[in-house]
Amino acid sequence: MRTLINRPRHTDHTMHKPEHLKNAGLKTTLPRLKVLQLFEDGTERHLSAEEVYKLLSDAGELVSLATVYRVLTQFQQAGLLVQHHFDSGRSVFELNSGKHHDHIVCQQCGHVEEFYDATIEKRQEKIAAEHGFVIDEHALYIYASCTKQPCPNKK
Amino acid sequence: MRTLINRPRHTDHTMHKPEHLKNAGLKTTLPRLKVLQLFEDGTERHLSAEEVYKLLSDAGELVSLATVYRVLTQFQQAGLLVQHHFDSGRSVFELNSGKHHDHIVCQQCGHVEEFYDATIEKRQEKIAAEHGFVIDEHALYIYASCTKQPCPNKK
DNA sequence: TTCGCAAATGAGAATAACTATCATTCGCAA
DNA sequence: TTGCGAATGATAGTTATTCTCATTTGCGAA
Ligand SMILES: [Mn+2]
Ligand SMILES: [Mn+2]
Ligand SMILES: [Zn+2]
Ligand SMILES: [Zn+2]
Numbered sequence: 118m119r120t121l122i123n124r125p126r127h128t129d130h131t132m133h134k135p136e137h138l139k140n141a142g143l144k145t146t147l148p149r150l151k152v153l154q155l156f157e158d159g160t161e162r163h164l165s166a167e168e169v170y171k172l173l174s175d176a177g178e179l180v181s182l183a184t185v186y187r188v189l190t191q192f193q194q195a196g197l198l199v200q201h202h203f204d205s206g207r208s209v210f211e212l213n214s215g216k217h218h219d220h221i222v223c224q225q226c227g228h229v230e231e232f233y234d235a236t237i238e239k240r241q242e243k244i245a246a247e248h249g250f251v252i253d254e255h256a257l258y259i260y261a262s263c264t265k266q267p268c269p270n271k272k
Numbered sequence: 273m274r275t276l277i278n279r280p281r282h283t284d285h286t287m288h289k290p291e292h293l294k295n296a297g298l299k300t301t302l303p304r305l306k307v308l309q310l311f312e313d314g315t316e317r318h319l320s321a322e323e324v325y326k327l328l329s330d331a332g333e334l335v336s337l338a339t340v341y342r343v344l345t346q347f348q349q350a351g352l353l354v355q356h357h358f359d360s361g362r363s364v365f366e367l368n369s370g371k372h373h374d375h376i377v378c379q380q381c382g383h384v385e386e387f388y389d390a391t392i393e394k395r396q397e398k399i400a401a402e403h404g405f406v407i408d409e410h411a412l413y414i415y416a417s418c419t420k421q422p423c424p425n426k427k
Numbered sequence: 428t429t430c431g432c433a434a435a436t437g438a439g440a441a442t443a444a445c446t447a448t449c450a451t452t453c454g455c456a457a
Numbered sequence: 458t459t460g461c462g463a464a465t466g467a468t469a470g471t472t473a474t475t476c477t478c479a480t481t482t483g484c485g486a487a
Contacts, residue, residue, distance in 0.1 A: 144454060146464060166445080181466045186445065188464095204357060204411070206474095207444060221405055230403050237395050241414055248385050250376055250416035256359075257412045259396055261405035299483060301435060321474080336437045341474065361445095362473060 141195035148180040152188045156198065156212045163201070163209045163229050203229075203258060219257040225268040296350035303335040307343045311353065311367045318356070318364045318384050358384075358413060374412040380423040 137153060138145050151173055156164070164172070170185045180188075189210050192198040198210045203222055219237075221230040237257065245252045263269065292308060293300050306328055311319070319327070325340045335343075344365050347353040353365040358377055374392075376385040392412065400407045418424065 144463070146454070148465070167443095179466095183446085183467080184465055190446095202357065202359060221400060221403055223405065224408055230405070232399050232403065234395055234399055237392050240389055240392050241412075244387050244389055245376060245414055245416050248376055248387065249419050250378065250385070250414070251419055252414055252416045253379055255412070255414045257396075257410070259400055259405070259407055259410045261400050261407045264404050264406055299434070301483070303436070334437095338438080338475080339436055342435085345475095 137197060141192070141197055143191060143195060148184045149188055149191075151178045151180055152185065153192070153197070156210070159212075162231075163211050165205075165207045165209045167207065169210075201258075202256065204260065219259070221259040221261050223268060224260055224262050226263075228268075292352060296347070296352055298346060298350060303339045304343050304346075306333045306335055307340065308347070308352070311365070314367075317386075318366050320360075320362045320364045322362065324365075356413075357411065359415065374414070376414040376416050378423060379415055379417050381418075383423075 138149055143149060152169060155169060155172055161168070161172075166182070166186050166189055169189065170180070170182045173180050173185075189198065189200075193200050193210065196213055199213045201209050201211070201220065203209060203220070205227075216233065217238075218231045218233045221232065223229070241255055242252060293304055298304060307324060310324060310327055316323070316327075321337070321341050321344055324344065325335070325337045328335050328340075344353065344355075348355050348365065351368055354368045356364050356366070356375065358364060358375070360382075371388070372393075373386045373388045376387065378384075396410055397407060
């Protein structure tokens, strides 16, 4: 996982956070910056509200849980984050890369792999059309077990 | 949807409910029979715990909500029912037909269409294998809108 | 048939993951 | 700087589901 040290300089492509918030029509506040920072650090791609709260708390960055929930929802509505509903019972968020993808979730360690398959995507459209529907969105979750035992992703 | 009228006679394949429960290693109790009956009637294929509870209550068949939850979980573990997690926030159950299928959920009316696509299924296996995983299970939910307005399934 | 008793149920308390309320604080435009 | 509407924190409230425990029930043994 990449660290924050020796981060590349700002460019049109890598804006810093305040710009992101401005563009999303959200005013620049400390809690919003901290939450966004966490996702942009990229250490963990898929985070639940509780995890965001814990990670910030552990880093001495206190943001109330209510605010974490509010901010995550706002970011998702603004298109900064996308939300997923894994079987775990709580939703997880990730930075919106602009590229749709689906997920493989390891049953041993919870590790998440991403994939995109054009064939599957096309077939879905076809199936929906055949049934008289147009797709708003879809979710494909593959729950799987690592073939290399013990699971190398398990820490 | 198929009706209960002119149901075929019992055969090895179409057992009546007490047999189902016996086979599943569950003792034959009134609440279990009532819940199973509801699903075997086939009027509604995909039911949440709350819906099962309401349908039974409305029919004068009182079964406590706690028992409905317990029984649904037991049936699912016994392989009589399968459980799905639509985006709604509550899980729904359906009779285990033995034939895997995925779902299209209408965003207008909540109507659920079922489909099976061999191409998608095969691709999933391939993708999992490529990533070093073997699939335990998967869920593909297509959230869609009816192209014929207004939605003909909306009651 | 009737017993005995482990298993199942019902009523309601408890939990987990959110969501709403509201008094206080903060960001920012003037 | 100041003023004020938006954002936050603390906490109460919801919703879906699970747990606890006193009471009832299914069913094999007698
Ligand atoms: Mn992802
Ligand atoms: Mn189905
Ligand atoms: Zn996809
Ligand atoms: Zn499938």
